[in-house]
Structures are given as C-alpha cells and as structure tokens.
Amino acid sequence: MVDHVEENREASKKKSKKPIESGIIYLSSIPTLMNVTILRRYFEVFGEVGRIFLQPNVKAKSRGKRGRVFSEGWVEFKNKKIAKSVAASLNCMPIGGKKKNKWREELWNIKYLHRFKWAHLNERLAYEKAVHSQRMRAEISQAKREANFYVQNAEKNERLKKLAKRKLKGDKNEKVQESGIDQDSSFAESERIYKVRLKETDEEIMKKKRLKEAKDSKKTRRKNLNSEEMQGDELSKQKSFLTKIFSAGAGADSEQEDD
Structure with missing residues (x-):
C-alpha cells in the first residue's frame, strides 16, 4: 500500500511539473570570422542549444x-x-x-531577452526584410526618375545645340552678305572720293554749246511742225464743215426749183 501511495505521489508531481520553457540570449557583437558551428560548439558546454541565427554584416567584406x-x-x-x-x-x-x-582576448556582449520567443525574431526579420525591399524599390524608382530626367535634359540640350548652330550659320551668312554689300559700297564710295574732275577745255565747251543749240533747234522745229499740222487739221475740219453746210443749202434750193 505504501509503495502504491508513493507511486501516486510521484505521478502527481510529474503531472504538476510545468513544461520547460526555452530562453534566448542576444549577442550584440560576434567575434570576427566566428560562425554558427563554432558558437554551437562553444555554448553546448553549458546546456542544450536549439536554434542559432547570425545577422550578416553587409558593410564588411566577406571572404x-x-x-x-x-x-x-x-x-x-x-x-x-x-x-x-x-x-x-x-x-x-x-x-x-x-x-x-x-578570439582569446575578445569580450562577449550577451544579454538575456525576457519573454522573447523565436517567433518574435522571425517577425522582426520579416519586417526588416519588407522595409529593406520597400527602401530598395523607392531607391530604384528614384534612380529611374533621375535617369529619365537626365535623358530628357540631354535630348533637350542636343536640340538646343542644333538650333543654336542653325542660327549661327544663318547669322554668318547674313553677316557675309552685309559685309559684301558694305565692301561694294565702300569701294564705290572710295572710287567716288578719289575721282578727280578735270577742267573742260575750250573745244569741249564749244562742242557742248553746239550740241545744246542743235537740240534746241530740233525741239523748235518739232514744235513748229506740230503747230503747222494742228493748223492744217483745223483748216481741213473747217473746210469740211463749210462744204457740208453749202452742200446742204444747194440741195434745198434745187428742191424748191423743182416744186
């Protein structure tokens, strides 16, 4: 009976025992070139080790x-x-x-995390991953916008350069034309300036007078001829008018005589 009671007590004690909870420690720094297997081998001396996660250092160069x-x-x-x-x-x-x-001289930086479970770590890692991916997307979109802006400005700059070249060519042609005109005008002016008028001789003066007199005589002759023609036309008109009148009067007299 006594043995049976003792067995029942032991069974009740076992049932009343709580399940063993796991605990997580946090290492704020990892010794250089120490990996998961070395850490597991080191901490297994103190007790049973479960899961281990080490965060890679992105900034440091890996070998x-x-x-x-x-x-x-x-x-x-x-x-x-x-x-x-x-x-x-x-x-x-x-x-x-x-x-x-x-790693003999390096120090451990360890902290026990109260009420911290492995699920919390997974959530934190997932959150950090999502934040990192979102940041990367934002940076990529910003880089694309900057690249598009740069391309647009480059194309615009090329177009403006082409327009400027065309304008320069047009201005050069206009300047060349203007310079040619200016050269011609300056050359003509220089010719005019440097022309020397000589005095006319007596023979040239007499020739000019004769030419003037001949021109004047021709003009007077033309005027006289024109006036004579006009007078002749007027006389012929008057004669024709008178003949018409007299012919009409003679016809009327002949008709009266017949009557």
Missing part, C-alpha cells in the same frame, strides 16, 4: 562562406534558466581558451 562576417546573433537554449545563467556569467568576459585561439 567566401567560411570567411563571412556577422554583426549580431541570437542563440536559443532549451532551458531558459541556463540562458539566464550564461548571459549573467559570460557578459563582458573574455572568450578565453588556448593561447593559439584567435
């Missing part, structure tokens, strides 16, 4: 898969008590180890 550099990390312990003790004991402590260990 392949083995030489990747990480900026921060999260380590999950199956028991949160172990996670608390690890964070309390190792924070701001050197990594230690053998003398050949390259």
Whole structure:
C-alpha cells in the first residue's frame, strides 16, 4: 500500500511539473570570422542549444562562406534558466581558451531577452526584410526618375545645340552678305572720293554749246511742225464743215426749183 501511495505521489508531481520553457540570449557583437558551428560548439558546454541565427554584416567584406562576417546573433537554449545563467556569467568576459585561439582576448556582449520567443525574431526579420525591399524599390524608382530626367535634359540640350548652330550659320551668312554689300559700297564710295574732275577745255565747251543749240533747234522745229499740222487739221475740219453746210443749202434750193 505504501509503495502504491508513493507511486501516486510521484505521478502527481510529474503531472504538476510545468513544461520547460526555452530562453534566448542576444549577442550584440560576434567575434570576427566566428560562425554558427563554432558558437554551437562553444555554448553546448553549458546546456542544450536549439536554434542559432547570425545577422550578416553587409558593410564588411566577406571572404567566401567560411570567411563571412556577422554583426549580431541570437542563440536559443532549451532551458531558459541556463540562458539566464550564461548571459549573467559570460557578459563582458573574455572568450578565453588556448593561447593559439584567435578570439582569446575578445569580450562577449550577451544579454538575456525576457519573454522573447523565436517567433518574435522571425517577425522582426520579416519586417526588416519588407522595409529593406520597400527602401530598395523607392531607391530604384528614384534612380529611374533621375535617369529619365537626365535623358530628357540631354535630348533637350542636343536640340538646343542644333538650333543654336542653325542660327549661327544663318547669322554668318547674313553677316557675309552685309559685309559684301558694305565692301561694294565702300569701294564705290572710295572710287567716288578719289575721282578727280578735270577742267573742260575750250573745244569741249564749244562742242557742248553746239550740241545744246542743235537740240534746241530740233525741239523748235518739232514744235513748229506740230503747230503747222494742228493748223492744217483745223483748216481741213473747217473746210469740211463749210462744204457740208453749202452742200446742204444747194440741195434745198434745187428742191424748191423743182416744186
């Protein structure tokens, strides 16, 4: 009976025990060239380790898969008590180890995250990824706008250059024409300026007088001829008019005699 009671007590104790909760520690800095396998090997000494996530450092240059550099990390312990003790004991402590260990002098920066679950980390990573993609889309759209603006300005500049060249050609042609006209006019003016008028001789003066007299005599003759013709026309008109009158009177007298 006693054994049976003790067994029941042990079973009730087991049932009353709460399930072991996992705990997560946060590493604000990861030693250089330390990866997931090395961290797991190091922390498994303290207790059972679950999931590990290390954030790659985008700014630092990576040396392949083995030489990747990480900026921060999260380590999950199956028991949160172990996670608390690890964070309390190792924070701001050197990594230690053998003398050949390259991380011997580096310090741990560890913090225990209260009430933090792995789902929260996934949500945070998804949010950061969405923000990053949105930022990239915004930058790409801005770059496209800048490129289109640059192309439009370049095309506009080319068109303006072509128009300016055409205008320059037209202005040059006009200037050449104007300069030719100016040269001709200046040449003619220079000729006019440098022409020397000589005095006329007596013979030239007499010739001019004779030519004038001949022209005047021709004009007078033409006037006289025209006046004579006009007079002849008037006389002929008067004669024809008189003949008409007299012929009409003679016809009337002959008719009276017949009667």
